[in-house]
Amino acid sequence: MLKESIGKRSDKVKNTIERGAVRKFAEAIGDPAPIFIDEQAGAASRYKQNIAPPTFPVTFDAGKIDGLDLPSKGLIHGEQIYHYERPLLVGEDVYCWMEVKDYYEKSGNFGEMGFLVVVKKGQSPDGELLFTEERIVIINEAARKGMAV
Amino acid sequence: MNRIVDLQQGDRLPFIQLDPVSRLDLIKYAGASGDFNPIHTIDAEAEAAGLPGIIAHGMWTMGNLAKIFTPHLEEGFIQHYAIRFKGMVFLGDVITLKATVVEKQDKQVTFEVQAANQSDKDVLKGELVFAF
Numbered sequence: 022m023l024k025e026s027i028g029k030r031s032d033k034v035k036n037t038i039e040r041g042a043v044r045k046f047a048e049a050i051g052d053p054a055p056i057f058i059d060e061q062a063g064a065a066s067r068y069k070q071n072i073a074p075p076t077f078p079v080t081f082d083a084g085k086i087d088g089l090d091l092p093s094k095g096l097i098h099g100e101q102i103y104h105y106e107r108p109l110l111v112g113e114d115v116y117c118w119m120e121v122k123d124y125y126e127k128s129g130n131f132g133e134m135g136f137l138v139v140v141k142k143g144q145s146p147d148g149e150l151l152f153t154e155e156r157i158v159i160i161n162e163a164a165r166k167g168m169a170v
Numbered sequence: 171m172n173r174i175v176d177l178q179q180g181d182r183l184p185f186i187q188l189d190p191v192s193r194l195d196l197i198k199y200a201g202a203s204g205d206f207n208p209i210h211t212i213d214a215e216a217e218a219a220g221l222p223g224i225i226a227h228g229m230w231t232m233g234n235l236a237k238i239f240t241p242h243l244e245e246g247f248i249q250h251y252a253i254r255f256k257g258m259v260f261l262g263d264v265i266t267l268k269a270t271v272v273e274k275q276d277k278q279v280t281f282e283v284q285a286a287n288q289s290d291k292d293v294l295k296g297e298l299v300f301a302f
Contacts, residue, residue, distance in 0.1 A: 042202075049195075049202035050233030051188065054240045067244055074240075075248045076233040079203050093207070094219060098228045102252040108243075 022088075023124045023135060023165070030120040031084030033144070040111050042080060043073050050074060063111065072108040076101075078154045083117040083141045091137075095164025099136065100157040106150060115143040115151060122155065135160040174242050174279055174300055177271050183238050183281075186267040191226055191259055199230040226259035231294050235285050238269045239300060246302040249278065253296035257287070264288040269298065277302055 040060075047057040055062030056072060063071030109115065123138040141154040172183075196210045205227055208215035216224040232253050239248055259265060266286050273280040278301045285294040 045202045046233075049198040050230065050237065051195075052234070052237040052240055054237075054243075056240065056243050072243070072247075074233060075236050075251050076229055079205065079229055098255050100252070100254050101229065101232060102250075103248075104250050105248065108247045 023137060023160075026086065026089050026121045026137075027124055028121065029086050029089065031086045031118045033116040033118045034082045034084045036081045036115045036117055036143075038073055038077075038109055038111050038113055038115065040071070043071065043077065043111050046077055046080060047074055050076070068108060068110060071111040073111065075103055075105070075108075077109065078103070078117075078141060078143060078152060081115065081117045081141065081143065083119040086119055086121060086139075089121065091158070091160070092164040092167055095161045095167070097159040097161075098156070099159045100155075102153075102155040104153045104155075106152070109143075109151060114146050116146070117141060117143045132162040134162070135165055171241060174245055175302065177274070177279060179271050179274055181271045183269040186238055188234060188265045188267070190262045190264050193224070193261060196224065196226055196230065199227055199233075203227065203229060205229065221258070223260055226263075228253075228255040228294070231259055231265060231285050234265070235267050235283055235294060236298075238267050238283070239298070242300065246278075246300050248298060249301035250297070250299035251283075252298075253283075253294050255293070256295055257291055257293040259287065259293050263293075265293065272297075 044058045047053045119141050122140045126133050126135050137158045139156050143151045145151055200206050200211055209219050210227050268284045269281040272282050278299050281298045283296055283298045284292050286292050
């Protein structure tokens with residue numbers, strides 16, 4: 022059933038990059054640098070605005086993919102890949118959605134493991150692609166059997 | 171401070187050693203990121219999942235690792251940042267962040283990036299492209 026989810030996508034959701042959320046995130050990763058949190062430093066920077074740390078898109082709502090209900094247990098985060106056209110700016114709106122890019126299974130030491138590749142994408146209001154966030158989640162056999170799909 | 175544009179293949183950016191991982195670090199990250207999976211904050215939940223104790227969010231460590239580049243964001247930006255999660259991070263672990271130049275081109279520099287624990291085992295490893 023996970024294989025059947027390949028190619029499915031969610032509807033776009035509007036996210037606004039809020040100054041307070043960026044500050045809280047920068048502090049939580051131990052990186053409260055002026056370029057992220059100080060308004061004057063942002064205005065004086067090459068970006069003319071504060072920017073968000075590269076892993077900030079984890080906070081974005083990218084909607085739900087129909088039929089893709091992952092178990093809350095038995096998941097391992099395998100890989101995470103970001104690609105940017107430019108940094109994200111504090112205050113801008115980003116329209117985000119998700120797509121299932123791939124699903125495959127491999128035998129390993131812990132039985133048959135499933136690898137689910139989900140991509141989150143973000144666009145500007147003009148439809149320009151700003152970033153992609155690819156996440157590879159490893160799902161063990163027990164967790165897959167528990168999926169009531 | 172060295173500029174990234176002046177670095178050569180094999181050069182490293184200064185290491186950053188983090189304070190020992192605390193529960194508060196992970197509670198703050200859960201709140202800021204919205205990832206409230208309890209194996210990162212509640213002992214009983216971590217143990218029920220077969221872990222010896224709570225573990226850091228992989229994304230907490232990946233978020234931290236990018237700060238090696240923060241002093242250079244006036245020079246360019248992080249265009250590509252790809253990480254493989256290789257080991258778990260537990261409370262009290264001391265993580266060291268590293269970045270080494272592997273390839274230099276006109277418009278970008280590619281780094282190998284790593285986060286290693288106090289036993290010098292990589293918990294995260296990957297590649298980062300810094301673009302001018």
